[in-house]
Amino acid sequence: MKRRDTLKALSVASFGMAVGPVEAAVPEPPEPKPAVKLLPGRQKFEAERDLKLLAAEKFFTPAELQTVTILSDIIIPADAKSGSASQAGVPAFIEFMMRDQPRNQTPMRGGLRWLNAKCVSRYGNPFAKCTKAQQIDMVEQIAYPAKKVPADLTQGVAFFTMMRNFVLGGFYTSKMGIEDLGYVGNTPNKWDGVPDDVLKQYGLSYDEPKK
Amino acid sequence: MDLFQLKKAPTVYDAIVVGSGAGGGMAAYMLTKAGAKVLLLEAGGYFDPADPKYMTQLKWPYESPRRGASTTRAGGDFDAAWGGWEIEGEPYSSKPGADFHWFRSRMLGGRTNHWGRISMRFGPDDFRRGSLTGIGDDWPITYDDMKPFYDRVDKLIGVFGSVENMHNEPDGHFLPPPKPRLHELMLKKAATGIGIPVIPSRLSILTQPINKERGQCFYCRQCNRGCSAYADFSSSSVLCIPAMKTGNLTLQNNAMVREVLTDSKTGLATGVSYVDTISMQEVSVYAKTVILGASTCESARLLLNSKSARFPNGLANSSGVVGKYLNDSTGASRSGFVPALMDRKRYNEDGVGGMHVFTPWWLDNKKLDFPRGYHIEYGGGMGMPGYGFGGGIEALNGKIPGRDGKMKAAGGYGAGLKDDVRRFYGAYVSMSGRGEPIPLESNYCEIDPNTVDKYGIPTLRFHYKWSDNEVKQAKHMQDTFEQIIEAMGGMPMGNKPGKEQNYGLAAPGRIIHEVGTVRMGNDPAKSALNKYQQAHDVKNLFVVDAAPFVTQGDKNVTWTILAASMRTSEYLIDQVKKKNI
Ligand SMILES: Cc1cc2nc3c(=O)[nH]c(=O)nc-3n(C[C@H](O)[C@H](O)[C@H](O)COP(=O)(O)OP(=O)(O)OC[C@H]3O[C@@H](n4cnc5c(N)ncnc54)[C@H](O)[C@@H]3O)c2cc1C
Ligand code: SF4
Numbered sequence: 017m018k019r020r021d022t023l024k025a026l027s028v029a030s031f032g033m034a035v036g037p038v039e040a041a042v043p044e045p046p047e048p049k050p051a052v053k054l055l056p057g058r059q060k061f062e063a064e065r066d067l068k069l070l071a072a073e074k075f076f077t078p079a080e081l082q083t084v085t086i087l088s089d090i091i092i093p094a095d096a097k098s099g100s101a102s103q104a105g106v107p108a109f110i111e112f113m114m115r116d117q118p119r120n121q122t123p124m125r126g127g128l129r130w131l132n133a134k135c136v137s138r139y140g141n142p143f144a145k146c147t148k149a150q151q152i153d154m155v156e157q158i159a160y161p162a163k164k165v166p167a168d169l170t171q172g173v174a175f176f177t178m179m180r181n182f183v184l185g186g187f188y189t190s191k192m193g194i195e196d197l198g199y200v201g202n203t204p205n206k207w208d209g210v211p212d213d214v215l216k217q218y219g220l221s222y223d224e225p226k227k
Numbered sequence: 228m229d230l231f232q233l234k235k236a237p238t239v240y241d242a243i244v245v246g247s248g249a250g251g252g253m254a255a256y257m258l259t260k261a262g263a264k265v266l267l268l269e270a271g272g273y274f275d276p277a278d279p280k281y282m283t284q285l286k287w288p289y290e291s292p293r294r295g296a297s298t299t300r301a302g303g304d305f306d307a308a309w310g311g312w313e314i315e316g317e318p319y320s321s322k323p324g325a326d327f328h329w330f331r332s333r334m335l336g337g338r339t340n341h342w343g344r345i346s347m348r349f350g351p352d353d354f355r356r357g358s359l360t361g362i363g364d365d366w367p368i369t370y371d372d373m374k375p376f377y378d379r380v381d382k383l384i385g386v387f388g389s390v391e392n393m394h395n396e397p398d399g400h401f402l403p404p405p406k407p408r409l410h411e412l413m414l415k416k417a418a419t420g421i422g423i424p425v426i427p428s429r430l431s432i433l434t435q436p437i438n439k440e441r442g443q444c445f446y447c448r449q450c451n452r453g454c455s456a457y458a459d460f461s462s463s464s465v466l467c468i469p470a471m472k473t474g475n476l477t478l479q480n481n482a483m484v485r486e487v488l489t490d491s492k493t494g495l496a497t498g499v500s501y502v503d504t505i506s507m508q509e510v511s512v513y514a515k516t517v518i519l520g521a522s523t524c525e526s527a528r529l530l531l532n533s534k535s536a537r538f539p540n541g542l543a544n545s546s547g548v549v550g551k552y553l554n555d556s557t558g559a560s561r562s563g564f565v566p567a568l569m570d571r572k573r574y575n576e577d578g579v580g581g582m583h584v585f586t587p588w589w590l591d592n593k594k595l596d597f598p599r600g601y602h603i604e605y606g607g608g609m610g611m612p613g614y615g616f617g618g619g620i621e622a623l624n625g626k627i628p629g630r631d632g633k634m635k636a637a638g639g640y641g642a643g644l645k646d647d648v649r650r651f652y653g654a655y656v657s658m659s660g661r662g663e664p665i666p667l668e669s670n671y672c673e674i675d676p677n678t679v680d681k682y683g684i685p686t687l688r689f690h691y692k693w694s695d696n697e698v699k700q701a702k703h704m705q706d707t708f709e710q711i712i713e714a715m716g717g718m719p720m721g722n723k724p725g726k727e728q729n730y731g732l733a734a735p736g737r738i739i740h741e742v743g744t745v746r747m748g749n750d751p752a753k754s755a756l757n758k759y760q761q762a763h764d765v766k767n768l769f770v771v772d773a774a775p776f777v778t779q780g781d782k783n784v785t786w787t788i789l790a791a792s793m794r795t796s797e798y799l800i801d802q803v804k805k806k807n808i
Contacts, residue, residue, distance in 0.1 A: 057281040062299045091640045162637040184617030189288035198573035204445035207578045209406035220412045
């Protein structure tokens, strides 16, 4: 709790905002889904570690989680074929990865802070409180790593690239993402080669030319 | 703190086998089948891939909170390797500037629970490269000595492949190979078009049933998780568990062997002492014969740690050769993107847990600037997404025109990014060269004078540097990979590693084919073991992992570990019958 209060104080102070704490201004996002049951074959130290991590205090403050959620859905929005990153549980996955691999914590927390600071100076509000148009305007500045950007945005580009990787990884390893991709394996079957229509499409065949 | 107790067990076994991987598992199997009473000591825990308690086969990535990330296991949450590059409490070190990576699995079956199942015999030339080329050494045995054992291992364990009649890729008793996947057909067409052969791979996976104890492959591509149908080779399911069923095997898990015990008068091995890793008690156990199969580096460590007044250099080491000539396969890799594979039709192409085709060594080193060959392993296809899926897409999607034919900026977000992922899925190929190095006396492991593990056992320190021979071979690999990818109409990904990066040559140990630290040979002054992997100095001591191997060929080594361990076990049975041991 202490840690969170400090952060809350910091965020208000460093952004010089007149409005109340960010946390109060946005609706509480749903809590990340609780513990997945442990996989079989865990070694003792792994099982203990998993249980501890799953029960550990949340890494993200509600405000941070809100921002992560908005970013996730900007990166992977719902479309005709499948839902959005947050509908697939991506924010909860990212939350877990922060606890599981603490080396992610500083780039993530710092990146979110960077984003909010930039948004406050540009639009007068932290990212989550910006209008949709402002959020997209901001994202446009940092979403293209091969483009030359002003020197004050390079860290943002690195942050967004990290975010994109987390979101893609989280979405496409979810049930929804796997269905979207059309991966139809992981089930007992008999492999009998590439389907005929596909062979035909690529002009290939299983007949060996006579040696 | 509790002082540990020294427990003395009264039984004298016919044999103690240390380690339950490929080598130890085979020895335990052969000896118990022959009626010997065997104690199998395994440092890790019990594992049976058919027991739901351990089964990760057919689990989905979202059943792991980290989606299978490798946070606590090198191969990720679903992988059947308990251990990895680093094990808490079991350190090893390298001399400055000499990098060595050591992969260990601590479980019944060792690293054979998750290995790649690539099961290749060495060819006739692989046993005599020294005399064929003037560099390196010959084995004290030939292909003809090993052939009957390779044949028996093929039949006992099962391996698929194709008869090719290539001189140095001897054919075995093969089950039918699975048909190539789409990208494999494309690779084959492209590579053969530029003179590089591509033939069915040789993996120890049962595409047909071979007995009642084991099932048939159901094509889930997850052999690295261990197969609940026992349709692939793991020492746990195929050797150790059947050995237990003979009633002749006593399996002791969580038994970390400290040293081999000897009789100071006769100089013979009398047993071993181990640490029970759960109670932390020290235990001594006794047998008429001691067989080490703890894996290449670990068996050397055990011998070097088994010092006594009679064996001041460590056991079986009057030659001083133990620890030396450590060598791992060379390795380099590259991947490519194949635009023709974009927007593929979806279907289940999991196949077996590994590649369906590969490239055996196809050139003549006499015409090249490096002395040994390599083979190429291939990857690709519409696999199950795992942790990190889609990562690094910004390196690709700026190079591929969109559906509208227009280029767009790399990276991005939103519906367009989602579409890129769908289009690119399954359009990648990867290739890895695995080659033969020249074993050097100057590449070795030794006991670190300063360090012990959490059991108080002195640990290993490595000295290993690649020579120019291996670097040049890696350069050749990189050029070849690029040619194959281009012949497929693909785009090589990332930057081609150049001279400064040793052409992408993997650090020693990384390919996990370490061999050579307890050499066999005919001359006791230059080798630790004779041609039956029996210690020159101690006739009731044998080594059955890859430590005895003089070289490693341009093949993966495990099939040879199995055949050599079978051969040693038979020799031992024969020697006991003749009352020589
Ligand atoms: C990712 C990966 C892929 C691979 N793919 C292939 C492949 O496709 N083809 C191939 O040929 N090879 C492959 N290998 C290599 C293969 O796994 C090894 O060559 C093989 O397992 C070695 O067998 P082993 O019996 O020497 O040792 P291991 O399999 O390592 O078994 C040694 C056992 O001894 C135990 N042990 C160690 N020290 C002690 C001690 N002091 N006391 C008691 N027990 C001890 C260990 O816990 C372990 O269970 C691969 C390896 C890895 C990691
Ligand atoms: S691919 Fe076949 S052999 Fe390998 S784990 Fe799956 S079913 Fe078993």
